[in-house]
Structure formats: C-alpha cells, structure tokens
Amino acid sequence: MIIIYLLCAAAILLGIRWMSSPKTAVRGNLTGAAAVLVAIVAALTAEGLLTAVHLWAALAAGGLLGLFFARRVRIVAMPQFVALLNGFGGAASALVALVVLLGAHPAPPWSIWAGALALLVGALTLSGSLVASGKLSGLLPQQPLMVSQHKLIVAAVGVTALAVLLWVGAAVSVIGVVALALAALLFGVLFASPIGGADMPVTISLLNSFSGMAGAIAGFSVNNLLVVAAGGIVGAAGLILTQIMCRGMNRSLVQILTGQTTSQRSHTPTGETGGKAGGTASQAAEILRNAARVILVPGYGMAVSQAQEDVRALLDYLEEHGKDVRVAIHPVAGRMPGHMNVLLAEVDVPYDRLFALEEINNEFKNTDAVVVVGANDVVNPAALEAKGTSIYGMPILNVHESRNIIVCNFDTKPGYAGVHNDLYELERSLLLLGDAKDSLRSLLRSLRAEREGSDLDPQTLEAAAASLRKAKRVMVVPGYGMAVAQAQQEVKRLLGLLEQMETDAKVAIHPVAGRMPGHMNVLLAEVDVSYDQLYALEEINDQFDDVDVAVVVGANDVINPAALEAEGSSIYGMPILNVYRSPSIIICNYDTKPGYSGTDNPLYQEERVHLLLGDAKDVLEQLNDAVASGGS
Amino acid sequence: MQFLWLLLVLAAAAGLGYKVISDVPSLLHTPLMSGMNALSGITVVGALLAAGTAVYTGNVIIGMAAVVLAAVNVAGGFVVTHRMLKMFHGGRGGRR
Numbered sequence: 001m002i003i004i005y006l007l008c009a010a011a012i013l014l015g016i017r018w019m020s021s022p023k024t025a026v027r028g029n030l031t032g033a034a035a036v037l038v039a040i041v042a043a044l045t046a047e048g049l050l051t052a053v054h055l056w057a058a059l060a061a062g063g064l065l066g067l068f069f070a071r072r073v074r075i076v077a078m079p080q081f082v083a084l085l086n087g088f089g090g091a092a093s094a095l096v097a098l099v100v101l102l103g104a105h106p107a108p109p110w111s112i113w114a115g116a117l118a119l120l121v122g123a124l125t126l127s128g129s130l131v132a133s134g135k136l137s138g139l140l141p142q143q144p145l146m147v148s149q150h151k152l153i154v155a156a157v158g159v160t161a162l163a164v165l166l167w168v169g170a171a172v173s174v175i176g177v178v179a180l181a182l183a184a185l186l187f188g189v190l191f192a193s194p195i196g197g198a199d200m201p202v203t204i205s206l207l208n209s210f211s212g213m214a215g216a217i218a219g220f221s222v223n224n225l226l227v228v229a230a231g232g233i234v235g236a237a238g239l240i241l242t243q244i245m246c247r248g249m250n251r252s253l254v255q256i257l258t259g260q261t262t263s264q265r266s267h268t269p270t271g272e273t274g275g276k277a278g279g280t281a282s283q284a285a286e287i288l289r290n291a292a293r294v295i296l297v298p299g300y301g302m303a304v305s306q307a308q309e310d311v312r313a314l315l316d317y318l319e320e321h322g323k324d325v326r327v328a329i330h331p332v333a334g335r336m337p338g339h340m341n342v343l344l345a346e347v348d349v350p351y352d353r354l355f356a357l358e359e360i361n362n363e364f365k366n367t368d369a370v371v372v373v374g375a376n377d378v379v380n381p382a383a384l385e386a387k388g389t390s391i392y393g394m395p396i397l398n399v400h401e402s403r404n405i406i407v408c409n410f411d412t413k414p415g416y417a418g419v420h421n422d423l424y425e426l427e428r429s430l431l432l433l434g435d436a437k438d439s440l441r442s443l444l445r446s447l448r449a450e451r452e453g454s455d456l457d458p459q460t461l462e463a464a465a466a467s468l469r470k471a472k473r474v475m476v477v478p479g480y481g482m483a484v485a486q487a488q489q490e491v492k493r494l495l496g497l498l499e500q501m502e503t504d505a506k507v508a509i510h511p512v513a514g515r516m517p518g519h520m521n522v523l524l525a526e527v528d529v530s531y532d533q534l535y536a537l538e539e540i541n542d543q544f545d546d547v548d549v550a551v552v553v554g555a556n557d558v559i560n561p562a563a564l565e566a567e568g569s570s571i572y573g574m575p576i577l578n579v580y581r582s583p584s585i586i587i588c589n590y591d592t593k594p595g596y597s598g599t600d601n602p603l604y605q606e607e608r609v610h611l612l613l614g615d616a617k618d619v620l621e622q623l624n625d626a627v628a629s630g631g632s
Numbered sequence: 633m634q635f636l637w638l639l640l641v642l643a644a645a646a647g648l649g650y651k652v653i654s655d656v657p658s659l660l661h662t663p664l665m666s667g668m669n670a671l672s673g674i675t676v677v678g679a680l681l682a683a684g685t686a687v688y689t690g691n692v693i694i695g696m697a698a699v700v701l702a703a704v705n706v707a708g709g710f711v712v713t714h715r716m717l718k719m720f721h722g723g724r725g726g727r728r
Contacts, residue, residue: 012671013648019664020655022720029667029717033710036674043677049684058683058696059676062703069704070711078716082666085709088701089672095698096675099682099691110635208665211672216642222678223634225641230674232642233649237668240653241661331658338661345719356658 004042005226011035012230016237022351039226075346076303079335083133083204089211090125093118093218093231094181100221101168101177107221109169114220116168119177120161120184122214127188129207135196136335145193154190161187191257198300198377198416199256200335201245206253209238241337248331248357250383250394279430281439284406285446287430291368291404293324295360297397298340299333301374301409301436308347310440311373315349317447327353328360328397330378357397365401372399372407372423374436376415381422391417405429408439441621448618456612456622464586464610465626471548471584473504475540477577478520479513481554481589485616488527491553493624495529507533508540508577510558541578550582554616556595561602571597579603586610588619663716670709676702 012035018028040059044050073081097118100107107115134140147153161183168176195203212234219227246253288294298311311327318325327349329340341354364370372379379399383391399405405428412424412433423429432439468474478491491507498505507529509520521534544550552559559579563571579585580603591613592604603609612619656664679702683695 009645013652016649016652016656016664016667019660019667020652020657022660022717025660025663025720026714026717029663029710029713032667032671033706036671036676036706036710039674039677040680043680044684047681047684049680052684054692054696055680055684055699058699059680059703062676062700063707065700066704066707066709067711070708070715073712075716075719078662078666078712081712082662082669085666085669085705086672088705088708089669089675092673092675092679092698092702092705095694095701096678096682099679099686099695099698102688102691102694103682103686108635204665208668208672212668215672215675215678218675218678220635220638220642222682223638224678224681225638227674227678228638228642229645230671232645233653234668234672236646236649237653237664240650241665244658244661329658336662337665338658338663341659342662342716342719345716345721348719348721351659351720354659 001042001046002225005039005224005229008035008039008042008226009229009233012233016233043224043226075342076306077137078342079200079204079339080133080136082336083129083136083207086204086207086211087126087129087133090122090129090207090214092122093211093214094122094126094184096218097122097221098177098181101172102174111221111223112172113169114217116165116180118214118218118221119180120165121210121217123181123184124188124191125207125210125214127185128192128203128210129188131189131192132195132200132203132207135192136200142196144196150190150194154187157183157187157190195256198332198335199249199251201332201337201339202242202249202251202253202256204336205238205241205245207238209235209242212236212238245332245337248395250391279406279432281432281442281446284430284432284443287369287404287406288318288323288371288443288447291323293367293369294318294326295364295367295370295402296325296327296373297370297375297379297399298327298329298344298373299375299378300335300339301376303334303339303343303374305374305410305436307373307408307437307440308343310437310444311344312347312349313444314371314440315353317444325353326355326360326363328355328357328364330357330375330397333375333378357395361398364398367402369404369406370399370402372405372409373440374409376409376421377417377419379421379423380415380417380419382419386419389417389419391419399423400426403428406432406443408432408436408443410434410436445618445622456614456619460610461612461622461626462630464612464623465630467549467584467586467610468498468503468551468623468627469501469630471503473547474498474506475544475547475550475579475582476505476507476553477550477555477559477579478507478509478524478553479555479558480515480519481556481616483514483519483523483554485554485590485618487553487588487617487620488523488529490617490620490624491524492527492529494551494620494627495533497624497627505533506535506540506543508535508537508544510537510555510577511575513555513558537575537577544578544581547582549584549586550579552579552585552587552589553620554589556589556601557597557599559601559603560595560597560599562599566599569597569599571599584608584610586612586623588612588614588616588623590615660717660720663713666709666716667713670706670713673702673705673709676706
C-alpha cells in the first residue's frame, strides 16, 4: 500500500513538473487526476470497502456536482470559483478531523492533536474562503470590512481558539469540539473581512495554502501517507504563490492581513495636468499608426469592463499591420495569480505574446507606444519615487519610460492603493477615459476607418439614426449575417436604446433565417434578449405596415420582395418578412450582392432605404453610437 | 514511530513540491492554483477511510459529507483546470 501511495505522490509531482510549460501542462493535469483516482481505488481495496455502496454514492454525488460546476462556471468568475473550492477543501478536512475526534476507536494522542488542529485550520479555511468568494462575486462589499477594535477582537478570538485547541487535545469532549469549530469559523470570517480589492490575490493564495495544510494535518490524524504528502505539496504551492504575490505588491503578509492598505494617502498630484486628458480616439490611432513597437498592459479594469475581446482585436489589428506587439503582465494584476493570462487565453491570445514583468520591464524604453487597459497601481511611477506612500518600493511595469502612453482607464482617481498616479500628468500620456471596452472600440474604429477609408457615409448614418430617434415602432430583422458578424450584442444594445426612448421594438424572425432552426433565437437568447420580444413570421408579418422603421441586420433572401413577384426566380413563392411594406428601412448588410438564392434584392435600389454596408457588427455599433449621442 | 515517518513524508513532499512548483511560470498561476485545489481534494481518501470504518451512524454521515465535499473539489478542480489549460496556445497556427 505504501508503495502505491508513494508512486501516486511521485506521479503528482511529475504532473506539476509538466505544469511548468503550457505545452505539457494538459498532460500534467491529467496525470494528477489519474493519480488521485488510483489512490481512491487502492485505498478502498486495501480496507475492503470496494463494495461499500454508500461511499460510492457519496463519491458520485460530489463528483457529478463538481463536474457540473466546473463546466458551467464562466472564466470571468474563476476567482470566486477557486476561492469556493479552497473552502470546500478546508471543510472536507475539518469533517474528516471531526470523525476522528468523535470516533469510537481509541486513537493515539498525536492523532487526536492532529485532528483538533485540522479542525481548526479546516474550519477557518472554510469561513475565510466563503467571505473571500462573496467579496469576489460582489455579494459582499470589496472594501475592507472592519469592526471597531478589529485587531483586538481578532487576537482575542485567535487566543480563544488556541486555548480550546489545547483543551480538546488534552481531553476530547463534544462541547469542546463544537466550541473549537465555532471559534475557528469566527476567526476565518474576521481574518478575511478586512482584506479586499487588490489584496485578493494574496488572500486566495493564502487560503489555497491553508486548504493544503488542513489536508496534510488531517492526513496525520487518519494516519494516511498520501493525504499527508499531497496536502504538503498544496500547502507549499499556496505559500509560494503567497510569497510571489506579496513581492509583487511589496507588502508584508502582516500588512495585508491587518488591512493596512488605504490608510496612508500622502502623495498628491505633482502639478498641473500635462497629460492630454481629453484625448480622442483618432489621436490615439495616429500614435499607434506611427508606432513600430507596441506593448499592451492590461489590469483589473480590463476584467471589470470585460474588454478582453477588444484587447485581442487591437493586438490582431496591430500585428496584421506589421507591428511588433507584446502584452506585459504584472504579477498582481487582477484578483488572483495569473488572472490576466487566463482571461486573455480564453479569447485566444497566444501565450507567446504574454510577458511577465521581469521579462519585459527593460523593453519599455525602446517602445513607441504603450496601451494601458484598466491598470493603475501596477504602472504608477510613484512606487519608484514617492517615499512614504503605501506603494513605494512595489515593483511596477515601467510604462512611463515609453515614448507614448495611451491610457484607457475609467477615470484618473487613485487605484486601490490610494496613491495618485503621476503617469496621467506626463506630456507623453494620452488619456481615453471611460469604460475600457468602449475606449478600445472607438480606438479600433478610428484605426480601421482612417487606414482603410471605408467608413460609412456620415450623412446616411445620421439620417438612419435620426429616423430611429423619431420612430415610435421599430422592427428589427436579423439574418445569418448577424451570426457571421457576431452582431448579437449590438442588436441587444439597439433594443435597449429603443426601450430607453420608449420606442416599441420587436424582432421579427424568419423560420429559415440562419443555419439551423431557431438559430437567431438562440443567438439572441444568449445575449439576454427577452424571448417575448421575438416574433415568428406568421405572428408579425401583417404588422410591417404599422411600423415606422424596419432595421435589417444581415438578412437578404428572407426579406427579398422578389419572392412575391419575380416568377421564375429561384425564390419565387418563398414566404418572406414584409419589410418592404414599412415606410422607412435601414439595411445593415455586408454588401448588395444577391444572397444564397442568387436573386437580386430590389430593396437595395429604393429611395426610402438607408443602406449601411459593411460588417454588421461594426455598422450597427456606429448606428447605435449615433442614436445614443443624438439622444443626449 | 508512525508519527515521525509521516513527518518525514510531509517534509519531503513539501520540499520537492516547493522545488517543482517554483518552476511554474506566472502565465499558468491560475491553472496551477485550481489544480492544487483539486489535489487538496485528496482528503477524499482520508474521508473514505474515515466514513468506511466509522462505527457511530453520526460519524458515517459526517464522513460521507466529507467525501462529497472533497469529491466536488477533485472533480471540479481537475475539470476546470483542464478547461483553462486547453485555452492556452502559442503562435498563430493554433488559432481559430
């Protein structure tokens, strides 16, 4: 048995070894999973429990539950998910310790002591992780939560917990065990509450380590070699990550645990605003067009505004135009170790474009332009100069050394550390303030428009927008082109804008629009368009007379009136949506070529049609912007 | 004696673990952490043995609860790690 356990432990270590490169990491993870599976079967076999149905049932229940959550959780929710799993690990170890402490078997004293300690660490891991997970998911406020005399109370509860631990270790009693569990749970809550915001990577790493330690100690109490070994590995991993995160913030663990974060605000702005605060997207586009080497610097603001896709689009665009583009990632950017990397990997940014601080920090001085996307403290040069501020000495990305700096941050307020960012005042800085996603989109639009000269005619665009602003009833008709351009989100936005103006908006869906039955419905449901706004052809076709404007998004054959008149054409007789009957029509299609049926669409020639040609997403976005800006 | 032996195992595992984990690049820190989550579910082995050999019904139930929680960790942790690792790829070749 010992041999099997040792082999499993060795396999786990080998698996982690393979985690050191993204090329072999998948294999490493599978190896670890296989080792755990072997260990479970081996342990059950050795104890003659292979036929214990209740154990298999519990295993299956937990396994399926874990599988369900792991497949469903969105990558953006990963910090809170990881925090929750930490808590489950701690809870499991605490429960194992409970069984030992309350068991009928006489156990050696060290087993009891270990059980008591595992209960303490496991329980505080559970409650601490729940608090952390709640903060990360927004259920609890991000700010440090402290009661008056917080430190004193934490110390008192901690001492009480230790005293109860000694009591339980010396003589086990049910009351003692319950008291120990409660004290530990309370301690966990008190310990996690003051830690918030940018300190989260440290908390998560520490709790990760705790869950491992709880496991190792529980392994002592049940006298199981593999549990001890694996717990030890996890504990070590968590400690390493904690160390790295603390170093990344130049803060000691004690400072973070006691919530000493925003207390010191001594650094004030150095002078007049030198940076071009009201920078425009076209100024930024001009800078990027002239740059040969560009570095993108994402921060937590990218995660908040969900701007990953747009960062990738910018990266793609710049690379396609022959520029050297890299992404610089600070070790504590985001809310957990490696947060930015995961978000960017999800949107298909190749990892060889992602560089860690120490790999890239010397490159900023040779860089023509840096684009900061929602990063603040980690690029604040005050960390290098402003002695006495809370971030002095923290390693930063040397963005300020670059020739040009484009900052896509929400505002110029200090970040979590509470220290003003001098970057904003540099002459070389251009600030695009507001939601990072919006800023990046208009930046990209400027780049594309001026480079390719294929921008929409502003007059047609404004005429179309004006007709929408005046309309009382609008019909939106999506087609396969919406799916191709991935314009669902913009359709949703258009519906939202119309709703704000109290315009009645409906979506008319042709039965064969798209590439499968109900294609449009699924796409729109995914972006949260309510299904009672979606109407089938037969429900809505006689209402086109009554609407003021029909907006076509990437639909052609299914709205082609030739189907009614042009005998002999391939679509003659096919039911169509009666778009042609509305007084005003906006068509956002890629071009005016015939659709799949090969029959020309006479609508394109008509006076009352506003033809907005191009990528539907792009076009609709500009239309939405025009509608929104004209309304304000 | 048994205690000392376990202590030795703990020290060895933590030491070797520290060494191999230090080599994991910051690129993969999140999958590393979720993988470690899965691994901390190894408590499932202890939980199975505790639940399987417990005498009192109450203890069997507590033990089974531990099995469920630890199994959530093992399955959830490994699967989510797998999901994330599959997203990482280098170069333009592997793109959509």
